[in-house]
Amino acid sequence: MRYIKLPSENFEKFFKSLGEWGTMYAPVKRGSIYSFQEVHSPAEIALDYNRTMLPPKKFFFRPREAILRLKNGRWEEEVEAEPMVLFGLHSCDIHGLKILDKVYLDEPADPYYKSRREKTLIIGISCMPDEYCFCKSLGTHFAMDGFDLFLHELPDGWLVRIGSVRGHEIAWENGELFEEVTDEDLANFKEFEEKRAKAFQKELPQEGLADMLDLAYNSPVWKKYADICLACGNCNMVCPTCRCYEVCDRWMDAYKAVRERRYDSCFMENHGLVAGGHNFRPTRLDRFRHRYYCKSYFDPSAGYNCVGCGRCDEFCPAKIEHVKVLEEVRGSLK
Amino acid sequence: MSENPYMTYNARILEVKDLTSREKLFTLRFLDPEVGANFNFKPGQFVIVDIRGFGEFPISICSSPTRKGYLQLCIRKVGRMTKFIHKMKEGDIIGIRGPYGNGFPMEEMEGSNLILVAGGLGMAPLRSVLWYAIDTGKYENVWLLYGTKAYEDILFRDEIIHLLKHGEAMNCSVKLAYEVESPSCIYLERGFSDRVCKGVVTDLFRGEEFDVNNTYALICGPPVMYKFVIRELLDRKLSPGRIYMTLERRMRCGIGKCGHCIVGTSTSIKYVCKDGPVFTYWDALSTRGLI
Ligand SMILES: Cc1cc2nc3c(=O)[nH]c(=O)nc-3n(C[C@H](O)[C@H](O)[C@H](O)COP(=O)(O)OP(=O)(O)OC[C@H]3O[C@@H](n4cnc5c(N)ncnc54)[C@H](O)[C@@H]3O)c2cc1C
Ligand code: SF4
Ligand code: SF4
Ligand code: FES
Numbered sequence: 282m283r284y285i286k287l288p289s290e291n292f293e294k295f296f297k298s299l300g301e302w303g304t305m306y307a308p309v310k311r312g313s314i315y316s317f318q319e320v321h322s323p324a325e326i327a328l329d330y331n332r333t334m335l336p337p338k339k340f341f342f343r344p345r346e347a348i349l350r351l352k353n354g355r356w357e358e359e360v361e362a363e364p365m366v367l368f369g370l371h372s373c374d375i376h377g378l379k380i381l382d383k384v385y386l387d388e389p390a391d392p393y394y395k396s397r398r399e400k401t402l403i404i405g406i407s408c409m410p411d412e413y414c415f416c417k418s419l420g421t422h423f424a425m426d427g428f429d430l431f432l433h434e435l436p437d438g439w440l441v442r443i444g445s446v447r448g449h450e451i452a453w454e455n456g457e458l459f460e461e462v463t464d465e466d467l468a469n470f471k472e473f474e475e476k477r478a479k480a481f482q483k484e485l486p487q488e489g490l491a492d493m494l495d496l497a498y499n500s501p502v503w504k505k506y507a508d509i510c511l512a513c514g515n516c517n518m519v520c521p522t523c524r525c526y527e528v529c530d531r532w533m534d535a536y537k538a539v540r541e542r543r544y545d546s547c548f549m550e551n552h553g554l555v556a557g558g559h560n561f562r563p564t565r566l567d568r569f570r571h572r573y574y575c576k577s578y579f580d581p582s583a584g585y586n587c588v589g590c591g592r593c594d595e596f597c598p599a600k601i602e603h604v605k606v607l608e609e610v611r612g613s614l615k
Numbered sequence: 616m617s618e619n620p621y622m623t624y625n626a627r628i629l630e631v632k633d634l635t636s637r638e639k640l641f642t643l644r645f646l647d648p649e650v651g652a653n654f655n656f657k658p659g660q661f662v663i664v665d666i667r668g669f670g671e672f673p674i675s676i677c678s679s680p681t682r683k684g685y686l687q688l689c690i691r692k693v694g695r696m697t698k699f700i701h702k703m704k705e706g707d708i709i710g711i712r713g714p715y716g717n718g719f720p721m722e723e724m725e726g727s728n729l730i731l732v733a734g735g736l737g738m739a740p741l742r743s744v745l746w747y748a749i750d751t752g753k754y755e756n757v758w759l760l761y762g763t764k765a766y767e768d769i770l771f772r773d774e775i776i777h778l779l780k781h782g783e784a785m786n787c788s789v790k791l792a793y794e795v796e797s798p799s800c801i802y803l804e805r806g807f808s809d810r811v812c813k814g815v816v817t818d819l820f821r822g823e824e825f826d827v828n829n830t831y832a833l834i835c836g837p838p839v840m841y842k843f844v845i846r847e848l849l850d851r852k853l854s855p856g857r858i859y860m861t862l863e864r865r866m867r868c869g870i871g872k873c874g875h876c877i878v879g880t881s882t883s884i885k886y887v888c889k890d891g892p893v894f895t896y897w898d899a900l901s902t903r904g905l906i
Contacts, residue, residue: 525874
C-alpha cells in the first residue's frame with residue numbers, strides 16, 4: 282500500500298480532478314435519510330453520513346433494468362456503461378461489493394455488472410459507527426482492497442491509501458495536491474482507528490455461529506420473529522449483499538419488447554414457487570429463516586453474506602434486529 | 616458468438632409430437648450449424664428455453680448426446696409459457712441457452728449397473744441417461760423402474776413398450792407401476808406379469824436384489840418420491856454416494872446469479888442450477904431442504 286496525504290485546502294481541487302474521470306456520485310442528505318446521488322461540488326456531500334438507504338449496489342445491479350431488447354424478432358444487447366466515480370463509500374459497502382463480485386463476476390460473468398464495475402472509480406472514506414453498525418464483528422470494518430483510493434479523516438486533511446493502479450494514476454497526475462505522510466499524521470490515523478474500534482455498540486460473536494444456527498433450525502425464535510415480520514422485503518432491497526432478481530418480458534409495441542430484471546425478495550411468496558404450485562418455502566417462517574441462513578452462510582473465500590452495515594435494522598418497519606435474532610436463535614439451543 | 620450469457624441461440628422446431636394430453640416432445644435443431652456442433656451436453660443437464668417476448672423457463676434435455684444433430688425436450692403444459700410453446704408448430708423458432716447444471720457422472724459409472732427410478736415427468740431427464748447407456752453399451756445392466764399415474768400418462772410409451780418386449784437384448788429391463796387401472800394396463804400386466812404392476816414406483820423394488828458394490832441409482836420424480844425411493848435403496852445397503860437424484864427448483868438465470876434456486880442453511884448453501892441439479896444423497900444429508 283502507498284500512503285499520501287491530502288491537506289484539507291486541496292480537497293476541492295482533488296474533488297474536481299476526480300470529476301474528470303466520470304459522473305460523480307456521493308452520499309447526500311435527503312430529508313432524514315442519506316442516498317447516493319449525482320454531485321457537482323463538495324458542498325453537496327454529507328461526508329459524515331452513517332449509511333444510505335440503498336447501498337451502492339444500485340449502480341452496478343440496478344433495481345430495474347433491461348437486459349435484452351427484442352427488435353423485429355431479434356435480441357439485441359446493450360452493455361453500455363458510463364464512467365462513474367463513487368465517492369465516499371464506507372468500508373462495509375466496499376466489502377458488500379466484493380461479495381456481489383463473487384456472484385456477478387464469477388464465470389460466466391454478468392456483462393452489465395462487469396462493464397459498470399470496470400468503469401467505476403471507488404473512493405472510500407472513513408466513518409464512525411452508530412448504534413446499528415456491527416461490521417467489526419464480521420471483519421468488514423476495514424477495507425484492505427476493493428477501492429482505488431481510501432480517505433481517512435485527519436484533523437487537517439486526509440490520509441489516503443492507494444489501493445489500485447488507477448488510484449496510483451490519479452495520485453500521480455495530481456501530484457501537486459498531495460504531501461508526504463508525517464509521523465504526526467500516522468499518530469492521528471492510529472488514534473482515529475482506535476477510537477473507532479471502541480465506538481461499536483453492537484457485537485455478533487462468531488464462534489461456531491454458522492453451525493449453531495443450523496442446529497437451531499427448529500428453534501421457536503424463528504417463529505417468534507416471523508410472526509412480527511411484515512414480509513415487506515425492505516431488508517432485501519437495502520442489503521448490500523442481497524441480489525436476487527426476477528425476470529419479465531414486456532412488450533413496448535407490436536415489434537419491440539424488452540427482457541427486464543428487477544430486484545426480487547426471498548420474502549415474496551412466489552420466490553420458491555415451481556410448476557404445479559409446489560412451493561419449497563411455503564410459509565413466512567420458511568422464508569424468514571431462509572434469509573437469515575443465506576446472510577449467515579460463510580463462504581471460505583468471501584466470508585459471510587452480511588457485512589454488518591445495519592441497514593436491515595434501520596429500515597425494518599417491524600423493528601426486527603438482525604443481531605438480536607441471531608443471538609436469540611443461538612441462545613435457544615439447549 | 617456472443618459473450619452475453621443471457622443471449623439465446625435460435626433453434627428451429629423440427630417436430631412436435633404429442634406424448635400425452637399434457638406433454639409434448641419438441642425436437643429442435645440450432646439454426647447455426649456451428650452452434651449445434653459446439654453444443655455438447657451430458658445426460659441430466661438442462662437448457663433455458665426462450666420464447667421471445669414471453670419469457671424463459673428451464674427444461675431438461677431428454678434426448679441422448681449419443682444421438683447427434685438434434686435436441687429433444689419433453690414439456691408439460693402447466694402455465695403461461697408452457698401453454699404458449701404447446702401452441703407452436705414445426706418450423707417455428709425459439710431460443711435456447713445452455714446446457715446448464717452438472718449432469719449425471721456417466722463416465723464414473725461406466726461398467727456398473729444403473730437403476731433408473733422415474734416418477735411421472737421425471738422420466739424426461741432419465742430418458743437421456745437410458746439412451747446414452749444403451750447406445751454406448753458401457754454399462755453392465757440398466758433397470759428402469761417407472762411409476763406412472765395411468766396408461767395414458769406413460770411418457771415415451773412406444774419406447775417403453777418396445778423395451779419391455781426387447782430390452783433384454785440391450786441389457787435393459789423395464790418395470791412399470793401404474794396407479795389407475797385401465798384395460799390397457801391390465802393387458803400390459805398380463806403380457807409382462809413379472810414387470811408391470813398396479814402400485815407406486817417403490818413397489819417395483821419388491822424382490823429386487825442387486826450388487827450394491829457395482830450399482831448406481833439415479834432418481835427423478837415429484838418431490839414426495841425421493842424419501843421413499845431412497846429408503847428402499849438404503850434398506851438394500853446402497854451407499855449414499857451411489858444414489859444420484861436430479862432436483863427441481865424455481866430457476867431464472869440457470870447460472871448462479873438470480874438466487875432463486877438457493878437451498879441450504881448457514882453451513883451449506885447450494886445453487887441447484889450450478890451445483891446441481893444432480894446431487895448425491897450425501898449432499899442431501901449435509902444440505903437441509905435439498906429434498
Ligand atoms: C432443472 C429443471 C428441469 C426441468 N425440466 C422440465 C422438463 O423436462 N419438462 C417439463 O415439462 N418441465 C420441466 N421443468 C419445469 C418447468 O421449468 C416449468 O414447468 C415451467 O417453468 C413452467 O412455466 P410456465 O410459465 O408454463 O408455468 P407457470 O405456472 O405459469 O409459472 C409461473 C411462473 O413460475 C415460473 N416457474 C414455474 N415453475 C418453475 C420452475 N420449475 N423453474 C423455474 N421457473 C418456474 C415460470 O417461469 C412462471 O414465470 C424443469 C424445471 C427445472 C428447474
Ligand atoms: S424489513 Fe423487517 S418486516 Fe420487512 S421483510 Fe425484512 S424483517 Fe420482515
Ligand atoms: S443483512 Fe443487514 S446488516 Fe447484514 S449486510 Fe445486509 S443489510 Fe447490512
Ligand atoms: S437459477 Fe438463478 S441462481 Fe440458480
